[in-house]
Amino acid sequence: MLLRRLLSLAAATAVGAAALTGAAAPAQAAACSSTSGVTVVVQSSNGTSVRCASGDPGSAWGALQSAGFSLTAVQRFPDALCRIDGFPKSDPCVNMPPASAYWSFWHAPNGGSWTYSQIGIKGWDPKPGSSVGFRFGSGTAPGTQPATVSAPKPTTAAPRPTTAAPKPTPRRATTAPNTPRSTTQAPSGRTTAPPATSGAAGATRAPNAAPGTTPTPGAASPTASPTPSTPSSASPSATGEPSASASESSSDAVAAGPTDGRSSDGSGGSGTARLLGGGALLAGLASAVAFVGLRRRQAQTSV
Amino acid sequence: MAGPLTPPLPRAVHPAAWWLWAIGLAVAVSTVTNPFLLLTALSVAALVVLSRRGSSPWARSFRLYLWLGGFIVGVRAVLHVLVGLKFGEPVILPLPEVSLPSWAAGINLLGDVRLDGLVGALTEGLRLAVMIACIGAANSLANPKRLLRSLPGALSEIGSAVVVTISVAPQLAESVQRVMRARALRGDTARGIRAVPRVALPVLEDTLDRSLMLASAMDSRGYGRRREVAPGRRALTAACTLGGLLASAVGTYGVLDATTPGWMGLPVLAAGVALSLLGIWLGGAANARTTYRPDPWRAAEWLTVGCGAAAAVAVQLVRRSDAAALGVPLDPLGVPALPLLALAGLLVAALPAFLTPEPPPPAPRSVARPRPVATEVHP
Structure with missing residues (x-):
């Protein structure tokens, strides 16, 4: 059980986040359309969110991050996931979450079925085209089927994929956030293309999304929208602007993640003060112990 | 010395009071991995032991428990290097990594030792070591034979x-x-x-x-x-004791397992403990026994127990309000917090070192040598 919980990570408040930012992420608001990305399914009592982490993330943790989820680790076991997008709030994230309320981590090959992962979230390297799933609860599989995707020959107009194709490969999305503004634009262009014929977008997407997300009640119905789960997906109108901003924010999050974590703890002032204070306290206590021990020994020898 | 009253006469504090004090300190430490708090608790235990232990042979056992604690920390570090989860940034000991086959997936042998993970493992080991030191403090402060007498x-x-x-x-x-x-x-x-x-x-x-x-x-x-006991009463005693034990076991299970219904937890545990106490009380009435010079339970005993409880309560309060302060920030490794309330509670637990009566001075040599019981008896 402990192992299961250790392996579990978090994925969460998909709905809220999806409605606000995530849903607008470029080509990420639904299962991946080709084998050039990892489909990320996050399910909790707040709803289900299916997104695509483009490229080949190095770990399931990285896939969640590049799909635009914000993650919180367990303080004592930083390889374990505690919260996804701030859910659950009630868990203080110091000890391992209880076996009845944790993010269980599942993975599935392309077109396969969910398998409870025997490997930690930071240790699992998802293959492009496969799926990773996170369900909050007591270790049941996600209700959404894993994605079934075909080789990177999308069904959209022939020329577009070629412009879009380069994008998936930059798994170094972290390095790219600023400079190649145009390239981040490019994928959005791919989603933008449909808005003119937004019906067409849904239609083209349908073949991919539909088989993938059929069984879930919430997910299947609005097949037309990229984020099937959220009816509020004003996202389909993921036109150029919002998508660009969202892609920016998500890639920023990825880029910021590793760096600002380190820098924040380096904000030395209070840290060194605490170190000095704690050290002084312990030194005082240790000298008190030594003093009492010596006095006691002298008293005993004098008796 | 430090008491506002006249210094009390030297006497041994009731052993049960020392045990309750030590258990309070151990409970306080049990959810803490913050090294500041852990080392404070260790110093407090050492201070009280050094100033209030008696002259009996087991009073010198505290050192053994410290060695055991050091051994535990060492084993924890070695296990971390062997099979631990190595996370974090700076690699401090590059080692080759061996992945186990799929039936043991998720376990990697060796691998680069990283600072963050090693610090995490060491603090976990230190927590257990300090808890054991608390029990060792009780062992060297409390005379086990007097405890059995009471x-x-x-x-x-x-x-x-x-x-x-x-x-x-x-x-x-x-x-x-x-x-x-x-x-x-x-x-x-x-x-x-x-x-x-x-x-x-x-x-x-x-x-x-x-x-x-x-x-x-x-x-x-x-x-x-x-004494002669009526059969009905004997059956009642047996039923109370056995039922109490059973209910305690079920209640403990209910408290620890989150998936059981709520009534199986604390209520059943409390009922089990109450039944057991009733059974012990009923059984005690059947025993015709008097105690020679029973150990007194006075203000010093209450003070000792209260100080131990204060430490546990203070740390528990901090855990409710700011649980992260009781640990070490590992993901980016940082300086642990200094929760003042928890520190104050642990320092209060050091008060028995100054406010309780001193232990009686060691008896002269010839009498101090423990003599086996049987040699005093001749058939």
Whole structure:
């Protein structure tokens, strides 16, 4: 059980986040359309969110991050996931979450079925085209089927994929956030293309999304929208602007993640003060112990 | 010394008070991995032990518990290097990594040792070491024989059995010495493995003789005699004790397992404890026994227990409000917090070192040497 919980990570408040930012992420608001990305399914009592982490993330943790989820680790076991997008709030994230309320981590090959992962979230390297799933609860599989995707020959107009194709490969999305503004634009262009014929977008997407997300009640119905789960997906109108901003924010999050974590703890002032204070306290206590021990020994020898 | 009143006469504080104090301190530490708090608790335990331990042989056992704690921290570090989860940034010891086959997936042998993960493992080990040091403090502060004396009446027979058991080892050592000395006087100087049968048989015989002597001595002093008890009452006692044990076990399970219904947790546990206490009280009435000079329970005992409880409560309050302050930030490794309330609670637990009466001074040598019970008894 402990192992299961250790392996579990978090994925969460998909709905809220999806409605606000995530849903607008470029080509990420639904299962991946080709084998050039990892489909990320996050399910909790707040709803289900299916997104695509483009490229080949190095770990399931990285896939969640590049799909635009914000993650919180367990303080004592930083390889374990505690919260996804701030859910659950009630868990203080110091000890391992209880076996009845944790993010269980599942993975599935392309077109396969969910398998409870025997490997930690930071240790699992998802293959492009496969799926990773996170369900909050007591270790049941996600209700959404894993994605079934075909080789990177999308069904959209022939020329577009070629412009879009380069994008998936930059798994170094972290390095790219600023400079190649145009390239981040490019994928959005791919989603933008449909808005003119937004019906067409849904239609083209349908073949991919539909088989993938059929069984879930919430997910299947609005097949037309990229984020099937959220009816509020004003996202389909993921036109150029919002998508660009969202892609920016998500890639920023990825880029910021590793760096600002380190820098924040380096904000030395209070840290060194605490170190000095704690050290002084312990030194005082240790000298008190030594003093009492010596006095006691002298008293005993004098008796 | 530090008391506002006149310094109390030297006397031994009730052993149960020391145990409750130590358990309070151990409970306080049990959810903490913050090294500041852990080392503070360790210093507090050491301070109280050094200033209030008696002169008995087990009073010097605290050092052994410290060694055991150090051993635990070392084993934890070695296990971390072998199979631990190595996370974090700076690699401090590059090692090759061995992945196990799929049936043991998720476990990697060796691999680069990283600072963050090692710090996490060491603090976890330190937590267990400090808890063990707390128990060691209780062991060296409280006289186990006096603790057994103050057991409730229903458990007094178990208590005497335990006392007889723990006096076996020193008696055996003394037997061996006597037999060796007798052999030396007769000119038998065989040593090593060939001497074992010639020493073992007399020692065994000696042990049996002593056991018989001890049994007859206890019999002549009225041990094992019981009052007449009505059969109905005896059945009630048995039902209370057994039912209480069963309910305690079920209740403990309910408290620890989050998936059981709520009524199976605390309510059943409380009912089980109450039933057990009732059974002990009923059983005690069947025991005709008086205590010679019972250990008093006065203000110093209350103070000791209260200080231990204060530490546990303070840390628990911090855990409710700011749980992260009780740990070490590992993901980016950082300086742990200094939760003042928890520190104050742990420092309060050091007060018994100054406010309780001093232990009685060691008795003169000739009397201090523990004499086996049986030698005082002649059939």
